[in-house]
Amino acid sequence: MRYSWRPAAAGPFVAAGVATLLLIASLVWGGDDDAGFLNGRQLRLMAPAAPGGGWDQTAREMQAALRTEAGRTEVYNVAGAGGTIGLSQFVSHEGDPTQLMVMGLVMVGAIESNDSPVALDRTTPLARLLTDYEVIVVPADSPVKNMADLVNAMKDDVGKVSWAGGSAGGIEQILAGLVADAVGADPAEVNYVAHSGGGEALSTLLSGRATAGVSGVSELEGQIKAGTIRPVAVSSPQRLPTLPDVPTLKEQGVDVELANWRGVVAPPGISAADERQLEDLLVRMTRTEAWKETLQRRGWLDATMTGDQFEQYIAGERRTVTDVLVKMGLA
């Protein structure tokens, strides 16, 4: 019976030989299209999140913008736990300057709230690239008209104001905690209802069960323009070009400012020369037309910052975030 399935006794060996030749051909052929960066080795960029999210988008936009500067870059995803799973895997590439990882404020928070065994000081920070701001919204038919209404409601009974937003300990919850702190309410009493993403939080808000929602500006822009939800404040220092009619928190007397920044880090133990070269590369990338067009299209703001300045910035952000997370009872 078995020979009905075998093509011929030599068939498998011929197939294996052909496959080997193809493999070798693809290696030889595909090997020389790099632009000679770092001795011709290819950059690998980790997006420590699932496809479709903010870090994944940043990584894939970088891949496109880096094409002219560093040839083909490879993007891969290691999803989970606010990026801390990717981080703990990333630090094992010690001393390898071809490995990069996208990170940001969310990771700073997740490291604290998840008690991650690996922290950002195990990496070599290269550059902050961009910021995305948060917007506080209410349902279109809500009695809350502006930030003052919301603040008053919080001062009355902070537990009665429910907030729908992204994951626990993430940037949305941090913002809710900072607002509560700034208006003199107890951050630990904030009634924050976590969701696995901005989309899910939006659906809870649209169902009319939550008082307010928090999400990235770029995620809610369409809803705001269509009038299904009403924006009451943005978390930026100045009004945003995409939402010029929405006042900032500071304008409305709430002294809070929060940028959802994203940046890039390299593994620990790379040489100072490599570090400088990578930083130069990233700065060059932010000056390309492709990158400027990306920022415009996605509504991100340029926030390039490198070197020691960036390292100190991370340390400062970590203090702010840890402080509010402790006050909220999350770290």
Next chain:
Amino acid sequence: MTDIEEGRPLPETPELAHREARAAGALGVLMVLAGIVVLIDAARLRDSDETLGPAAAPTLLGILLAVIGGALAFQSRHFLRTAQGPKRNLWRLAALVVVLIAFALLLPIMGYVVSSAGLFVGAALLLGAPHPARVLAYGWTLAIVVFLVFDVLIGLSLPTGPWGF
């Protein structure tokens, strides 16, 4: 045709019924142990000010695991006490698990193509394939085709060994 159907209401032979009952008993004991682990883990959680905290669901599931597992073990208690039946291919199962774990550990070192070909050959031989040489040729071809399609064409980055594949 030999088949191994799951969830069959009545096993045909007493030997099969015996085997199934012994496995059910083992699963039951395992579930009771897992239930205890789940309950211990739930007790460790920091409580929140929610009406239903993070420990509510694990506590319920831990109890259910223990109760259902206990019932399964109780049902097959007679079979658990009897001596082991004939040793069926258990060593093959152990060997395949070793092959799978070796694959996981060797993947970053040897690269995708070599480790996958190894996995294929190991699994096929343990499953009873004749002609090791031919199996090797098939495994090698399959691993290369997968690598070419997913790594080179689609761009899923698979681990590579020192030789670049």
Next chain:
Amino acid sequence: MGDLLSGFADALTPGNLLWAFIGVTIGTAVGVLPGIGPALTVALLLPVTFRLEPAAALIMFAGIYYGGMYGGSTTSILLNTPGESASVATALEGNKMARAGRGAAALATAAIGSFVAGTIGTIALSAAAPLVADIAIHFGPPEYVALMAVAFVTVSALLGPSLLKGAAGLVIGATIGLVGIDTQTGQARLAFGLPSLFDGIDVVIVVVALFALGETFAHLLAGTGDSRVEPLRGQPMLSRDDFRRSWPAWLRGTALGFPIGSLPAGGADVPTFLSYSIEKRLSKRPEQFGRGAIEGVAGPEAANNAAAAGVLVPLLTIGLPTSATAAVILTAFQSYGLQPGPQLFSESGDLVWALIASLYIGNVLLLVLNLPLAKVWVRLLAIPAYGIYAGVLVFACLGAFAAGGTIADLIVLTVLGLVGLLMREAGVPVAPAVVGLILAPLAEQQLRRALALSEGDWSTLVSSPLTVILWAVVLLALVAPPLFARVKKHRRHIDEVRTG
């Protein structure tokens, strides 16, 4: 209507047809492989398509999306190794049919059912999207709690002949679903301090482990590595009787799949389980269930594809991605400067109608591609089991690696495969484990959200007309079957008295 026609005009250029065809082919190919779903494929192909025109790229993605949804059924039926949770229900009866040599019939009813459901779903999408979205946005946490209750009480048909063993499967799955960081408080549960477990265990890994690895291990233990299945010869692919039993199931599956798929937290797996249960309950031959009943393939497959169309409703009308694939398609939309949401139809209407038209085209292409292929696929089973299952292992490991990207995922895969083997040996069905894995965490999160939003007031669970209706369905599902059984028994009794 005119919009749709011009959409067809845009999509039906030879170039775009080619992209649709490429998309459908790639989608089917990756859908067949356990663990590698359409989301990952679209994400990987995104940079390649930057050079394409927006219409061409979206058309290709639509093809990958539908193709991937369809491809999953092939391995479920032939090898009992579903690659994602939405194909699990298809495997239950489909694989029994394949083992009995009727694989071609199972594949054919799946292909035609997918086509029927995909077409009706696409029509519903083009006709009623805004209307459906209006209802869907009223689904808040309390409504989901009620919906989950409906799902739990109706999936009992999946539990198999022994209630105790079925419940064991359900609880094991629910426990696996607990692993990972709790969404509400950010604390890790059952992770034992291992970072790779913080994000939970990917559903794909559990499904692949319980089915594909469990199946492989079982062949190893039984020493049946040489076995193979001979397809029955001299029979039409789909007999008249098969067709008569299939078409109502296709329609019922579609009716379940589209609305549930279009809920913001609906997804494609819940309707497939519901469809299976309903088919079993309504069947005139319930004794065939578990032995290869064709309705049990037709219904869930239709539900799966109708849900795939439904998922696009919240994506296009509110900009809500409700599945990983939808999230990636959203990214694709945005990279062409489109913002899905209430204004999408008014602002970029042509492109949306071209996308909807290409969904129709993708459906037709899938049928054309897959119906003849069914006979080819069935011949795969002539390869001895050792060849098939060694290959399945290679793809299962590839899928697990692609889903998580870490070595730890492969170890988890192996361990869960052993759990699956023990369950099989003990006669504990694995399908309820998948149900528990998907429904239990959803139910828990939604219940806790509902209670947090209402500040601990349980009456929130029945606070809207929708919730009341859903709870009424729960009651009905609990009360009606025993009542029916009693009436039937009573009638039979009367009949016996009369004839006797």
